[in-house]
Amino acid sequence: MFKHxxxxxxxxxxxxxxxxAIFFIFFLCLILWVIQADKGYISKMKQLPVDDATLSTSNPEES
Incomplete structure (x- = not known):
């Protein structure tokens, strides 16, 4: 059908x-960013959902 x-x-x-090429370049850049990313930044981003949930459940009056 689409051939025509x-x-x-x-x-x-x-x-x-x-x-x-776009697909390959995007994932190549993504892999390079992951390799060169600051491990402290990744650790901080990884802990954000946990920290936010802990803060909101421990002291609900501050919201």
Missing amino acids: YFEQVHNVEVWPIISL
Whole structure:
């Protein structure tokens, strides 16, 4: 069904290559960021939900 529509598009073979390149570059950048990220920042972000829940249950009058 879609083959007929794609035959009418000029340079249709380029789009899968571009989408694969964007996908690969995004995840490559994500992996590099995870490797180079400050471990203290990651630990702080990991503890945020726990700290927030602990604060709200321990002293509900401060909300």
